Amino acid sequence: MTDMVKVTIDGKPFEVKKGITILEAAKIAGIRIPTLCHHPDLDVAGICRICVVEVEGMRTLQAACAYPITFPMDIKTNTSRVRKARRVNLDLMLAEHYGDCYTCVRNGKCELQSLSSEYGVDRYRYPSVIKPKYAIDYSSFSIVRDQNKCIHCKRCIRTCIDLQQVSALETANKGHDVEIQAALNKPIAEVVCINCGQCINRCPTGALRVKDAGDFIWDDIENPDKYVVIQTAPSPRAAIGEEFGYPAGTTVTKKLNAALKRMGFNAVLDTNFTADLTIIEEGHELLERLHKAVVEGDKSIKVPMFTSCSPGWVKYIEHYYPEYLGHLSSCKSPQQMFGALLKTYYAQKMGIDPEKMVVVALMPCSAKKFECNRPEMTDSGFKDVDYGLTTREMAVMIKESGIHLKDMPDEDFDSPIGHGSGAGMIFGATGGVMEAAIRTVYELVTGRKVPFDGLNVTPVRGMEGIKEASLLIENTVEAFRWLEGVTLKVAVAHGTANAKKLMEKLKKGELEYHFIEVMACPGGCLGGGGQPIPTTPEIREARARAIYAEDMGTEIRTSHENELVAQLYKDFLIKPLGHKSHKLLHTHYTPRGKYFIPDDK
Amino acid sequence: MKVKEIVLGPHVLGSGLEKALEITPYEVILEIKDSKIKGRGGAGFPTGLKWQFAANEPEPTKFIICNADEGEPGTFKDRILLTDHPYKVLEGMAIAGYAIGAKQGFIYLRGEYNYLRQHIQNHIDSMKEKGFLGKKILGKDFSFDVEIRMGAGAYVCGEEFALIESMNGYRGEPHNKPPFPTQQGYLRKPTIVNNVETFCKVNFIISKGAEWIREYGTELSTGTKLFSVSGDVKHPGLYEFELGITVNQLLKEVGAEDAKAVQVGGASGINVARKDFNKTISYETLPPGGSIIVFGPNRDMLHALKNFMDFFVEESCGQCTPCREGNYRLLEGIEMLEKGECSVRYLKELITLSEVMKDSSKCGLGQSSPNCFLSIIENFRDEILYR
Ligand SMILES: Cc1cc2nc3c(=O)[nH]c(=O)nc-3n(C[C@H](O)[C@H](O)[C@H](O)COP(=O)(O)O)c2cc1C
Ligand code: SF4
Ligand code: SF4
Numbered sequence: 012m013t014d015m016v017k018v019t020i021d022g023k024p025f026e027v028k029k030g031i032t033i034l035e036a037a038k039i040a041g042i043r044i045p046t047l048c049h050h051p052d053l054d055v056a057g058i059c060r061i062c063v064v065e066v067e068g069m070r071t072l073q074a075a076c077a078y079p080i081t082f083p084m085d086i087k088t089n090t091s092r093v094r095k096a097r098r099v100n101l102d103l104m105l106a107e108h109y110g111d112c113y114t115c116v117r118n119g120k121c122e123l124q125s126l127s128s129e130y131g132v133d134r135y136r137y138p139s140v141i142k143p144k145y146a147i148d149y150s151s152f153s154i155v156r157d158q159n160k161c162i163h164c165k166r167c168i169r170t171c172i173d174l175q176q177v178s179a180l181e182t183a184n185k186g187h188d189v190e191i192q193a194a195l196n197k198p199i200a201e202v203v204c205i206n207c208g209q210c211i212n213r214c215p216t217g218a219l220r221v222k223d224a225g226d227f228i229w230d231d232i233e234n235p236d237k238y239v240v241i242q243t244a245p246s247p248r249a250a251i252g253e254e255f256g257y258p259a260g261t262t263v264t265k266k267l268n269a270a271l272k273r274m275g276f277n278a279v280l281d282t283n284f285t286a287d288l289t290i291i292e293e294g295h296e297l298l299e300r301l302h303k304a305v306v307e308g309d310k311s312i313k314v315p316m317f318t319s320c321s322p323g324w325v326k327y328i329e330h331y332y333p334e335y336l337g338h339l340s341s342c343k344s345p346q347q348m349f350g351a352l353l354k355t356y357y358a359q360k361m362g363i364d365p366e367k368m369v370v371v372a373l374m375p376c377s378a379k380k381f382e383c384n385r386p387e388m389t390d391s392g393f394k395d396v397d398y399g400l401t402t403r404e405m406a407v408m409i410k411e412s413g414i415h416l417k418d419m420p421d422e423d424f425d426s427p428i429g430h431g432s433g434a435g436m437i438f439g440a441t442g443g444v445m446e447a448a449i450r451t452v453y454e455l456v457t458g459r460k461v462p463f464d465g466l467n468v469t470p471v472r473g474m475e476g477i478k479e480a481s482l483l484i485e486n487t488v489e490a491f492r493w494l495e496g497v498t499l500k501v502a503v504a505h506g507t508a509n510a511k512k513l514m515e516k517l518k519k520g521e522l523e524y525h526f527i528e529v530m531a532c533p534g535g536c537l538g539g540g541g542q543p544i545p546t547t548p549e550i551r552e553a554r555a556r557a558i559y560a561e562d563m564g565t566e567i568r569t570s571h572e573n574e575l576v577a578q579l580y581k582d583f584l585i586k587p588l589g590h591k592s593h594k595l596l597h598t599h600y601t602p603r604g605k606y607f608i609p610d611d612k
Numbered sequence: 613m614k615v616k617e618i619v620l621g622p623h624v625l626g627s628g629l630e631k632a633l634e635i636t637p638y639e640v641i642l643e644i645k646d647s648k649i650k651g652r653g654g655a656g657f658p659t660g661l662k663w664q665f666a667a668n669e670p671e672p673t674k675f676i677i678c679n680a681d682e683g684e685p686g687t688f689k690d691r692i693l694l695t696d697h698p699y700k701v702l703e704g705m706a707i708a709g710y711a712i713g714a715k716q717g718f719i720y721l722r723g724e725y726n727y728l729r730q731h732i733q734n735h736i737d738s739m740k741e742k743g744f745l746g747k748k749i750l751g752k753d754f755s756f757d758v759e760i761r762m763g764a765g766a767y768v769c770g771e772e773f774a775l776i777e778s779m780n781g782y783r784g785e786p787h788n789k790p791p792f793p794t795q796q797g798y799l800r801k802p803t804i805v806n807n808v809e810t811f812c813k814v815n816f817i818i819s820k821g822a823e824w825i826r827e828y829g830t831e832l833s834t835g836t837k838l839f840s841v842s843g844d845v846k847h848p849g850l851y852e853f854e855l856g857i858t859v860n861q862l863l864k865e866v867g868a869e870d871a872k873a874v875q876v877g878g879a880s881g882i883n884v885a886r887k888d889f890n891k892t893i894s895y896e897t898l899p900p901g902g903s904i905i906v907f908g909p910n911r912d913m914l915h916a917l918k919n920f921m922d923f924f925v926e927e928s929c930g931q932c933t934p935c936r937e938g939n940y941r942l943l944e945g946i947e948m949l950e951k952g953e954c955s956v957r958y959l960k961e962l963i964t965l966s967e968v969m970k971d972s973s974k975c976g977l978g979q980s981s982p983n984c985f986l987s988i989i990e991n992f993r994d995e996i997l998y999r
């Protein structure tokens with residue numbers, strides 16, 4: 012076979028596919044080569060020089076992550092020359108790093124720390140950093156940057172510039188003065204950062220982290236005057252187990268419910284409830300837009316409509332495509348709808364003073380912290396959601412409280428609101444909102460279930476960057492005769508780089524859709540910036556499988572069949588897109604500059 | 613062994629190019645290969661082989677880049693070539709274009725040489741008028757144009773991939789190789805990057821033949837080489853010597869026989885002390901680089917070393933660990949030595965560090981920056997430790 016190459020790795024012969032890297036070949040051979048700047052989601056950099064190996068006939072060591080095998084090679088991965096280079100390079104990184112592990116959010120989950128342990132580092136070889144040099148950047152609601160812990164692997168840069176194509180971060184200066192900066196050396200809150208937190212998930216150290224809300228929440232839980240409600244989203248439930256020794260792809264919803272109640276939350280509710288509500292509101296909004304645009308010929312109505320539940324995506328479009336803001340659904344995200352309802356409908360129903368109510372949202376997402384602090388998110392008369400809390404922070408809180416998640420019994424969510432359908436569950440995966448919307452809208456318009464086996468709208472599932480689907484609408488019910496024979500065209504993108512591709516095509520008029528779902532994070536919310544670290548394509552796929560399995564396991568698979576939602580309309584909201592809905596569940600957006608936010612708050 | 617005048621000597625404009633266009637591109641490459649000439653930019657890569665790699669690439673669009681970034685401290689040979697012999701450089705580039713099938717060439721000119729830009733442009737224009745550049749060169753079916761691009765003022769931008777990145781409009785940072793520029797260079801197309809002097813040399817190889825060039829130099833280091841000589845010498849300036857000249861012979865020619873040490877190949881080169889002055893300057897012993905810096909009997913070698921390390925700390929692009937952090941630690945060590953605070957044990961650590969930098973840095977900068985540290989510490993250990 013011509014596309015195979017013979018290599019020898021540590022004395023053993025192998026045949027590998029031409030063009031794969033030495034690192035990949037070693038993996039196949041069952042040999043571990045340590046890495047640091049390498050990440051499976053990112054372009055190769057080859058800059059930390061930890062993965063260096065000896066190649067027979069070459070003057071210098073080679074970076075295994077970056078060297079493609081195109082001719083027969085004799086590779087040695089474990090010689091004293093190699094070990095010495097790795098150790099010295101590691102020592103050099105430790106010397107530029109402010110290593111106060113015990114006060115570091117990544118203690119125990121840090122790649123620099125584990126490499127140091129692997130290489131038997133027992134002292135600083137070179138003078139170490141005694142006093143931190145940089146002030147920590149706390150400017151953002153979501154992201155905290157501590158350059159004192161940065162080892163310049165540029166994973167964050169490659170995440171922000173290549174993977175997400177946001178370009179909020181950049182490399183500044185040369186040589187020993189190299190720094191990772193928010194663009195133009197501004198505080199990160201003042202640049203185009205969309206708070207997606209993808210850089211955090213890929214940083215090997217504690218140099219990037221989310222702004223922690225844990226301590227405030229503990230204070231509120233302990234305060235007898237406060238009534239603390241927590242809503243949990245599907246993605247953290249499919250991932251938090253990873254922090255407690257479960258394999259990726261294990262959903263622990265019911266154990267988590269029990270843990271949260273023991274920790275002292277007054278009520279534990281399911282965000283899927285407002286995911287269902289979002290589908291009802293957004294579905295009706297879509298149909299209303301289509302009617303106005305197609306039947307009434309109203310030119311001011313923007314089609315395609317974009318989903319608006321990903322706050323990273325919302326901020327991205329506010330920065331980069333403000334002229335498209337009219338296309339964004341006016342629906343708030345499920346988190347914010349929930350907050351607004353908790354402090355109105357739920358407070359009323361339960362006889363709780365909304366002023367004393369604290370709403371915590373357990374989310375996979377760092378951008379949710381920014382979202383709940385948007386000035387417009389106060390329609391209940393209070394801050395609708397007090398704290399966005401990420402999966403990682405919650406894992407710490409559970410550990411702090413001495414709870415062993417594995418030992419928890421299974422418990423249900425509390426009532427009277429806060430149960431969701433399977434359609435709400437799949438919001439966590441890319442394509443999920445679209446699938447949930449299709450299930451409901453199709454039935455609304457035709458009176459029949461979607462024509463997919465087991466209601467699984469498979470064309471919008473999976474990890475393809477951009478997915479498209481079309482659905483012929485036939486035999487409509489009376490009210491939707493105007494849609495008879497129309498082919499509904501939809502698209503789904505995840506990761507802002509894919510969103511950008513889609514937007515550029517839309518701009519050129521190359522594409523025609525009715526409805527587009529965008530999630531800012533790769534894989535959708537399950538790959539969010541607040542999810543357990545590490546993140547890899549395999550881990551994200553495992554989480555997606557867990558989410559779809561949970562959907563299959565629920566009795567109610569469509570949002571409009573959620574009886575609690577129906578009850579909510581009957582008791583309170585009256586009708587979709589009604590007066591109360593508009594006040595509490597819908598919002599507006601803010602055009603922002605491409606370079607920095609002039610004066611945001 | 614005396615001063616030679618080959619690259620600096622007389623050349624009939626167009627004589628190399630005319631001869632090249634009479635033979636096939638393949639034959640041009642064979643002739644260059646046959647000359648065994650190595651690149652004059654520092655790395656010493658065989659020029660003919662480089663051209664062959666680029667010529668063999670199936671991609672039809674290819675580029676020629678003349679590396680005139682000349683940032684090595686003490687080097688000024690390329691500046692003089694571009695000032696006094698620009699047509700030789702341009703003609704060499706055209707020959708290279710013909711050989712590999714490129715229609716466009718660029719001169720990447722060091723920012724500080726901006727004042728030369730118009731001068732070079734005038735030569736490009738006049739060569740176009742004379743039919744040595746532009747469309748249908750010398751009436752043949754071969755077109756080649758040259759454009760000048762200004763450098764970004766960083767030493768590392770002389771590294772071929774950093775240079776290409778900077779031309780592509782990005783941060784000038786070296787890449788992992790492979791792929792090499794001959795595979796994916798400017799605009800990701802096959803590109804050859806050669807030094808100014810290398811292009812000058814090409815004219816003579818083609819017009820006078822590979823065999824004639826091989827008369828000069830040694831078996832493995834053929835031809836003559838330009839040296840920018842500076843420091844404690846009576847007659848500083850630009851010299852052309854045969855490769856294989858000993859340090860002693862060179863010092864005699866430039867009037868520096870009392871030298872205590874010589875830095876061969878600039879800051880990234882090797883420091884040679886008196887005991888080694890009988891060594892030859894050639895790719896097999898002391899790689900020539902472009903500059904010779906002479907240290908007179910009273911020079912403080914630790915001070916000299918500090919100047920070099922200052923330069924590297926400043927000029928490292930900072931992307932890879934050994935170079936970003938290593939140079940800084942070496943400089944810190946030198947400062948410790950100055951204050952008498954560096955233990956022999958720590959000095960050994962720094963020597964180990966230097967070896968690892970040479971062995972694991974991503975590009976030539978970090979791979980060669982410890983040379984001065986290692987050689988000066990070795991040559992002047994006593995002077996430095998017992999100051
Ligand atoms: C840090 C660094 C700086 C360099 N600067 C130059 C330079 O200024 N001029 C040059 O011709 N080559 C320079 N080089 C070498 C180039 O990378 C490349 O090898 C050379 O231009 C090839 O030309 P040649 O084959 O004709 O020598 C530098 C290399 C490094 C690593
Ligand atoms: S980043 Fe890692 S090594 Fe550094 S302080 Fe934190 S845990 Fe320790
Ligand atoms: S949070 Fe997202 S947008 Fe902000 S710097 Fe990180 S990767 Fe870039």
Ligand code: SF4
Nearest residue numbers: 161162164165167214
């Ligand atoms: S912030 Fe983290 S990811 Fe970015 S360069 Fe520093 S260590 Fe690497």
Ligand code: SF4
Nearest residue numbers: 929930932935975978
């Ligand atoms: S060796 Fe130095 S100049 Fe070269 S890539 Fe590494 S840091 Fe940059």
